[in-house]
Amino acid sequence: MPIKTNVLQSILYKIKHMAKSSMAKYVLRRLLYLIPIFFGILIIVFVSTRMAGDPVKLMTGLNPRITAEARERLTQYYGLDQPLYYQFLKFVWEMLHGNLGNSYAIRGGTAVTTLVGDYAWETFKLQLTALFFSLLIAIPIGILSARKQYSKLDVTVTTTSLIGTCIPIFYMGIVAILIFSYSLGWFPYGAAHSLDPSRYPFGSYLLDELWHLFLPATVLTFAELAPVVLLVRSSMLEVLRQDYILAARASGLSERTVIYKHALRNALIPVVTYVGLYFGGMLAGAPITEKVFNWPGVGRLYVEAISKLDFPVITGITVFVTLMVLIANLVTDIAYAYIDPRIRIE
């Protein structure tokens, strides 16, 4: 049967072809781009923090009996008497060995990697929970709203979302704390854990963690929800107007296939961009959110480190944030290539 062998040949061709134009090359190229960007950012932050002031002066400023000699010794101890390029190269060398130095002031001399690790975990726990639930809720609502454009449901969703995007997170947060913590007393005022284990609900550490997480995560979810709903709705409307959707309907495909296969795959492209940018925004916005909820995350750590001119911590957080943003970018690019063959195959 010649036809049968044709199908086989065709499938074989596909396998070979896919192996050739595999994602690996694409990912590798992206990775190589990231290296100069990472070091560029590092240099900028390293130089600018070191021009911000003298941490030794700040540490000793309240001590009237400190001698110039003692100051000198401290400066030498921290290596701040060395030329800037030497400090930088030393830092990079240590970093490549997994050492980001020890803090000057925060938790007196803790390794920066430990410090950032502890705080970053809290930030991620909060932000990723919120991101996950906001996407989970917003995508179906956005799709439904687009499919029923101008219906009562759509108008309600759009109006609520527009109002939602206009309310700043700190306002929402403070109101939520006032109502649910202050008046009703259902949730703690802030922080990620009870200090005193005897206060754990039912004596469970996990329940305590969830109890603390609930209010900030809910507020953040709602804050994230509105823009995603609007984004999915408008992107879906744009896609539903396309000829290929009409063609898919004209082929007798079920409404589910038309919406969730043909339309959604295209409509998700801008959502992927959004999520990619979200990681940058999440770490930039973390100081405010974490201040409101008294949350022990990197945002709060960053503010504290800057106010104390704690150079290793500042640089350490920068390394961490930069890496996160770059990785988020890479993941976004990979997701793009996965969704859209126009990017994958030239």
Place this chain on the structure above:
Amino acid sequence: MAPREILKIENLTTYFYTWAGVVKAVDGISLDVREGETLGLVGESGSGKSVTALSILRIVPMPGRIIGGKIIYKGENLLEKTEDEMQQIRGKEIAYISQDPATSLNPVFSIADQLTEVIRRHQNVTKEEALKKAIELFRLVEIADPEIKIWNYPHQLSGGMKQRIAIARALSCQPNLLLADEPTTNLDVTIQAQILELMKNLKKLGMSMILITHDMGVVAGVADRINVMYAGRVCEVASTKTIFRNPVHPYSRALLEAVSHVTVKRVQPKIIPGAIPNLISPPSGCRFHPRCDFAAAECAAVVPQLVEIEPEHYVACIRAKEFMENVKEVKL
């Protein structure tokens, strides 16, 4: 013996309810397609040709709605069918090729995916069998190296190739009726000729077809009969030969003068003066009267009905009889 009709549209009315007003895109048209024939649906852009095709499949996009009429396919009114029943008809009984090949394939799925998906929707076959069928279809629409081309994505293919694939998809389940909406309009001239040749060959498969175009030149060699449409209404229906030799409606004549490939004498195609009217508040009476060189006073008052002025030749013009008698003088 009267020829059997595969599709009979009676008084189809489809309006778009926009913010600006109600667009009367298709306003009470009737037409029929006979078993095995190709019907040319001709009219300027904006006449409601595409909306007619979408109405037949009941996929008129929002805010459009079919508000009246009957679409009788094989004796059954499609407007009374459920959505599920319509899904079984779309692509399987009645297939559609949309206007723009550049956008009618989904950019994010491979051609194999998009073809086998339709085949498997309507036929109970395995993935491999569907793939085999898709490759055979590629042969039918004359695409070289089908085994390789089938794994491509739309952006890797030329416009003509995409249109061939759109045609292949439409033919994948051996439909009885094909709605081809301007299959050549958005292509290069040389490719146009190739696609048109392909459409002609498809006629040999015994399928009925509605070939939609704004260009009389396109239907000339393909259509058996022609249905001339203007601003949501039918003007004239007759065999292709009659329309070309003895057009009666002034709009049909204007369209013929605007044909781009005049085979007899190479004259500059004429442009019909004026523009198609706004369909929110269309002209009263005959919708063509403001642009008609032969309009009489009543033309603005009376809506002309389709009248059989000679066997198998229908015209919607109150002066049709007059034009028939003086055909020689009124003609060029």
